[in-house]
Amino acid sequence: MDLTRLVSCKAGLHARPAAVFVRAVLDSGASIRISREDRREDRREDRREDGREDGREDGREDGREDGREDGREGGAPVDARSIVSVLALDIQPGDLVVLSGDDEELLDRLAAMLEADQ
Numbered sequence: 121m122d123l124t125r126l127v128s129c130k131a132g133l134h135a136r137p138a139a140v141f142v143r144a145v146l147d148s149g150a151s152i153r154i155s156r157e158d159r160r161e162d163r164r165e166d167r168r169e170d171g172r173e174d175g176r177e178d179g180r181e182d183g184r185e186d187g188r189e190d191g192r193e194g195g196a197p198v199d200a201r202s203i204v205s206v207l208a209l210d211i212q213p214g215d216l217v218v219l220s221g222d223d224e225e226l227l228d229r230l231a232a233m234l235e236a237d238q
Contacts, residue, residue: 123219124157125231133211133234138203141233145200150223152201152230156209157216158194200230 131137145152197220198205211217217234219227 121220121222121224121227123227123231125217125219125234127211127213127215127217127234129234129237130213132213132215133206133209133217135207137233138206138211141230142201142203142206144230144233145226148223148226150221150226151199152219152221152223152226153197154200154206154209154220155197155218156195156211157218 127133129137133141195209197218198209200206200219211234219230221227
């Protein structure tokens, strides 16, 4: 079963929230995979006639203070029991995340973690 959710916790899935997430997976004993959806295709539709996105005066397309692009490539599914793999996905607020596994109840709990403000 696959479950897609929008990450709405303001910190994304950085060190502490990722550790809590991975611990929940490890404690369950289930095999869960997590991936980040590719957002580049969605952003092409938002381009303005002048080629800029978000109408930024400085020419940056992302609108983020940290300079990272919102439209970065998605990540391949990784084992959610690995903190290093989960952190490598660089899951940020507003990202779409796909959780895959057989335990529907666990997937719902994990999805709630991604949606909660930690």
